[in-house]
Amino acid sequence: xxxxKIVRLFISHSWDHxxxxxxxxxxLKKADHFVFYNYSVPEHDSLSADGDKELMQELKDQxxxxxxxxxxxxxxxxxxxxxxxxxLIANVYGKPVLGVIPRGQKRISSFVRTYADKLVRWNSRSxxxxxxxxxxxxxx
Numbered sequence: 001x002x003x004x005k006i007v008r009l010f011i012s013h014s015w016d017h018x019x020x021x022x023x024x025x026x027x028l029k030k031a032d033h034f035v036f037y038n039y040s041v042p043e044h045d046s047l048s049a050d051g052d053k054e055l056m057q058e059l060k061d062q063x064x065x066x067x068x069x070x071x072x073x074x075x076x077x078x079x080x081x082x083x084x085x086x087x088l089i090a091n092v093y094g095k096p097v098l099g100v101i102p103r104g105q106k107r108i109s110s111f112v113r114t115y116a117d118k119l120v121r122w123n124s125r126s127x128x129x130x131x132x133x134x135x136x137x138x139x140x
Contacts (some may be wrong), residue, residue, distance in 0.1 A: 004088045005136035006037055007034070007131060008036070009040070009053045010040055010062060010063055010070070010095075011038065011040040011072070012040070012086040013068075016078050021040070021072065024070070024127075024131070028124065031128055039063070040090070041049055051103075053059060059086060067131075068096050068131050069086065069090035069096070069097045070100055071086075071109075071115075072099075073100060073101045073102070074108075074109065096117045098117065098127070098130050099113070099116030099118070099119040100119075100121075103121075118134060
């Protein structure tokens with residue numbers, strides 16, 4: 001893995017189901033030799049957009065600067081309009097999409113399965129390895 005490189009991540013998540021997002025961020029923060037900048041939009045630090053059109057533009061700006069979009073591959077992305085928009089924006093900008101399957105998750109969002117360039121289980125080594133593989137293989 002590329003130690004020392006600051007990785008720019010956008011972790012797509014639902015504010016209504018914030019626990020997995022927080023757990024994933026903490027998992028990555030605790031990982032040895034992995035430094036990342038979090039481009040995500042957590043509930044406590046929301047964007048200052050005034051309306052959906054402005055919010056969409058701010059999300060585009062956030063996603064444009066990231067290396068990889070991570071989507072938690074639970075069932076929520078199948079029902080969240082904004083998670084789907086974030087994934088589609090990443091696709092337009094040629095950003096690789098990593099689906100991370102939460103511990104104990106039996107069913108995976110078909111939306112994530114369709115759009116993820118790679119799916120991995122919830123474990124820091126697997127997630128970080130996949131991030132670097134996606135960055136190295138990204139030819140878009």
